[in-house]
Amino acid sequence: MQSSFPLFPEAASSIASDVDLLYFFILAVSSFFAILVSAAVVYFAIKYRRRHPDEVGHDIHGSIVLELVWTVIPFVLAMVMFFWGADLYFRLARPPADSMEVFVVGKQWMWKVQHPEGVREINELHVPINRNVRITLGSEDVLHDYYIPAFRVKMDAVPGKLTTMWFKATKAGTYHIFCAEYCGTQHSGMIGQVIAMEEHDYEAWLAGGRTTGTxxxxxxxxxxxxxxxxxxxxxxxxxxxxxxxxxxxxxxxxxxxxxxxxxxxxxxxxxxxxxxxxxxxxxxxxxxxxxxxxxxxxxxxxxxxxLKAPAAAPAAGAPAAAGQPGRQ
Amino acid sequence: MTHAGNNSGSYLDAPHGIASWLLTKDHKRIAILYLISITVFFMIGGLFAAGIRAELLTPAGDLFTADLYNKVFTLHGVVMIFFFLIPSIPATLGNFLVPIMCGAKDLAFPRINLLSWYLYLIGAMLTLGAVFMGGVDTGWTFYTPYSSMASNTNVTLAALGVFIAGFSSILTGFNFIVTVHRMRAPGLTWFRMPLFLWAMYATSLVMILGTPVVAITILLVGAERALGFAIFDPRVGGDPVLFQHLFWFYSHPAVYIMILPGMGVISELVAAVSRKQIFGYSVVAYSSLAIAIIGFLVWGHHMFVSSQSIYAGLVFSIITMIVAVPSAVKTFNWAATMYKGSITWESPTYWVIGFIGLFLVGGLTGLFLGAMGLDVHLHDTYFVVAHFHYIMVGGGVMGFLGGIHFWWPKMTGRTYPETAGKIAAILVFVGFNLTFFPQFVVGYLGMPRRYHAYPEEFQILNVMSTGGATVLGIGYLLIVTYLVASLFKPRNASANPWGATGLEWDIPSPPITLNFETEPIVTEDAYNYIGRAQKAREN
The missing domain is CATH 1.10.760.10 (Cytochrome c-like domain)
Known part of the structure; x- marks a missing residue:
């Protein structure tokens, strides 16, 4: 896992380094402006310090040009951040069609996982690397949130509906799962581990698991x-x-x-x-x-x-069953 | 200009006795009542903060039980937000200064002003009652269905306290709006108003438009708990996410209730410590309104991973990015005001520089959270905790303390030791950064907020936070000590110790009960330092 004093999280999914890139971009822009303005304020405070008790400042009221400059430049930069962030978000929100599916249910205070093959686990999640994994998330009681920092993914588990998230692990290893939505007494104990494995290790693990049917x-x-x-x-x-x-x-x-x-x-x-x-x-x-x-x-x-539609869909009564199972 | 050393007709001397204070209709006395009450609540909230930092010194949850820890962070949030930050500047400095800056004798509705303090106090007492009856553990956000169905703590009582305190906020906002519209002195046009008045006006708009929504929301949670209403309960077709929409519709604008007044204070202070007209006066004034209005349309940025529609998220994200612009513009204008100013190095300057530095970090880190794809990783981690403390404490509390240091001589007629004031500002600045900067790092590492116990690799950063919080606490205690001590000394403040412009500096310190001997007539723009210097030369 990690060193005892990490300053930056591991990047272990296909999207992680893209998220980090946006982070560093905003960090660079922010640092530039923070340093620019702080330095200006401190510099002015020293350079224009009051030298006589009755002294007043210069007669300057403002400048339309400057106001425009420092409205437009931050606006443009903010729009870049918006589009970049939105693009990443849409990629995170839409699982690829070829994803394998895992069901996760949050309940106070554990994560119950079912693989389609029937294997179940609690607070652990075994996944193969280099495969898209789509998680269908439910909640048995209150809000929870399935968060895997190393993958930079997170989604609320909302009682009364199903939510989805997806990732593609890229590095074999063991990573934290945290519940990130406050859920009561043992909220900070509602944690677990993702175990990302090489494909053949995963198959072996799956075969060894006890199942009660798929x-x-x-x-x-x-x-x-x-x-x-x-x-x-x-x-x-x-x-x-x-x-x-x-x-x-x-x-x-x-x-x-x-x-x-x-x-x-x-x-x-x-x-x-x-x-x-x-x-x-x-x-x-x-x-x-x-x-x-x-x-x-x-x-x-x-x-x-x-349940697949019969070859010839009956015309009367039944809902239009024409569509093939789509991405939705 | 009246020069006063020890005027005996001041509002502090007028009638004596407890009843004369508890039944006062004088906006200045009500400001003092508020100041005392919010200071008490700041200390209570601070005690809870100390509990949080002490628990997080070690990874294991060993100081408190999990349930107790959950109550401690909940009460820290509830007390600090609803009973300190929201009333902080408006109810103290705002109450004191809005009528004076308008050139009026009092607020438009003095009795309603007193009522608002009593409502605040009743709300605060109910919430304290919830503490003594065993506390409440929902987090200050009261998210459903945990708050409505699962928690078996005193949610209803605490929520009732917040509900009632909300009316105090609505009444204050209403009072300020009417006062600014109707009671400005002759000649005080909108664009001659001090920027603090603009900020108070914008804040009041948010208070009266937003607070009723949270009141209704809290009522619905109470109804669901007590009567089994099914608004948020998914088992009978309710929607827990609806609560988040209603809650953040108020609670995001509420952040502007906490920061706009601080911005107003800093606009006053920056001009005064630089003895210079504010750079881009009308831009700074309009930006307050822009923030207040646009701020109502960004609430969904708290919900990017809540299962809200991704297209709704898109709209909230772009508006969030837009609302960052007026804040940036304000900051540039403050910095530009200092250019070629005549800048004093007295204690208010320390607060101004501290505020700008911390607010920059707070505002800029909001961009990380507004960018949706990045927010997925950062949401509900310590990154968010650090960000909003930089805004609410770095901005809100620094602005409040800066304002208190600036207007203290006016409010009390006393000065405080300058050196102590500077040391306190430095302690608060350093302590604050040491507390909250490491939280950005631990947040990006993935440490979720509201965790009673955490993995060991996060410990060093948490130890730094706790160390910083200790310095911060000492800074706050130092301030309380020398300000309280100053009250036991004779009145020594001149009418205008900073050589500042503004109606409040033309009247004695402390002011007389009716503020002005004769109604003032305003003939110049705010911050007319040049004009004042010319007049002084002519005399």
Whole structure:
């Protein structure tokens, strides 16, 4: 890991050195202005020190030219920082399509991780290096925040919705995970480690882990256990909408709105089914709030995402299932 | 100009007795009441700060339990922000100076002014009550759903205190706005007003427009806790992120409530210590308004990783970058004011230079946080803690102390020992930097804020912080000591010890109850040092 007195964090992800570059740019600009103005103030205070008790300053009231100069230059520099920062942010906010997916759930005061292959861990996260990893983040109770300083990534875990973040580790090693959003008594104990491994080490670790079925298998089992299947049938004869192909498609709601069925839509439809009613269906689904944990929810979503639209989409009743699962 | 050594008709001498103070309608006495109360709360907040720094001396959470530590940092924030910083300059220097600088006998609504102090006191007592009943642990930000559903501490009581104190802030702002509009002396046009008045005016706008929103927000949290309202509770369709929008809609502008008055003070001091017209007067005046208005549109920069829409984030980021510009312009104008000035090396100058230095660092580090991609890494780390302390303490408190040192002779009729004043300014400046500069470094390393225990590699930087905080504490205690000691000496301040311009320097120190013997008539711009020198030569 790190020396005992580091002054700068390790850069262990594909984005880290880009974030650092922006940091150094703003640092250089800031230092220039801080030193310029401080030096001017101290210099003036010495050079123009009062020499007689009755002395007054020169008759200078201002200068439009100077005001313009020191309005425009900071403005331009600030805009450079804005665009640079925004570009980085959009890269951080949009996981590449080829990312492998890991589910992370924060709860007071631990991080529970599920790999798609079924391996679970607590407060640790094993990832392969040089692969894009997308984390789908949920919270069981209050706000938390999954923060990996060495990767320069951070995202709030918000109860009631799913958030995402992604990174590509570039250096094998062990790095801190911190909870960065205050969450109560053991907030500073809600920490862990990312273990970034070479691909073959990762595969070996994955194979050695005990599993209780993959996320999709667990989701399928829950789908039956919770009796979802009685209404959401594999054809359009059910009392609930057909779920095959729903993920990523555009859904027509009863109130006239159209929404894209992303993870948050699926989550909301399970936890708070009355919020968005699909056109042509009755609002009869009960809430699964309290019945389904955040982890189970992620498994259900993983399963629903695998349900592919039948070859010929039925025309009546079912939501438009034409779209292929998209990036959303 | 009246010269007064020991005028006996001053506002301090008028009627005596406790009741004459507690029922006073004199804006100057109310300013003193506020000064005493906020000093007490500054010390309470400082004690909590000392607790934080003592705990963080070692990586292990060994001094306090985790729960106690969480209460200590929460109360540090709540007390310092709501009961010290927000009222600090407006309620003390503002109360004292706004009517005098306007050439008026008092504020527009003297009784409402007294009411605002009582509301402040009631709010403060309720929050203190929450402390004695076991404290509160939500952080000063009261984020939901932790505050509304999870915390089992005295959230409701503490929040009620903040709610009530908010009305005191609204009433003060309302009073200042009416006074500035309606009670300026003949000849005192808007663009002859001292810049402190402009700053107070801009601050008052923020107070009356922003404070009601936080009051409503706090009420909703209380309703959710007590009555099970589901505004923020996600289990029944509420949205915890909504709270952050409502909270920061006030609490970001609140930062300008804390810093604009400091900027106003520094504008006065820079002109006075340089004996020179302020450089770019109207630009400095307008920039206060620009900051107050644009400052209302940047709240979402606290929420770049909150799951707020990335497009909303884009808008907040660009406006954040824009609001940095008027602050930069002010700083350049202060520096330019000193160019070819006649600069004294008395104690106020030390505060001016200290303020500019610290405010520069505070303002510039805001750029790091406004740049979205970088904020993802820095958000909720010690970098943010360092940044806002540079603004609120480096800017707000340095401005407050600079103003107190500058106007102390006017307010009390006494002078303080100059050497002690200079030493204190240096101690505060050095101690402050030693406390908070290492926090930028430890923040970029990734140390999250509000951590009771932390990894060992962060220890050396934390030890530096704690050492600096000790120096800072000694500086503050020194100030309290010599200022209080000066009160036990005879009045020795002349009417205008700094040779400054401004209506307040044309009346005795301390002023009479009605401020002016006859209504003043203003015939010149503010900071007309040249004109005054010419007049002196002609005489």
């Amino acid at each position: 996320a999709v298998e667990n989701g399928e089992r829950l789908f039956t256990q919770l009796a979802c299947i009685t209404c959401h049938k594999t054809d359009t004869s059910g009392r609930g909408p057909l779920l095959a192909g729903v993920f990523g498609s555009t859904v027509q709601l009863m109130d006239g709105r159209k929404v894209v069925a992303d993870e948050n839509y699926l989550r909301e439809s399970i936890m708070n089914p009355q919020a968005k009613i699909v056109l042509g269906y009755q609002p009869i689904m009960p809430t699964f709030q309290g019945t389904v944990s955040e982890e189970n929810l992620l498994q259900l979503i993983a399963y629903i995402k695998t």
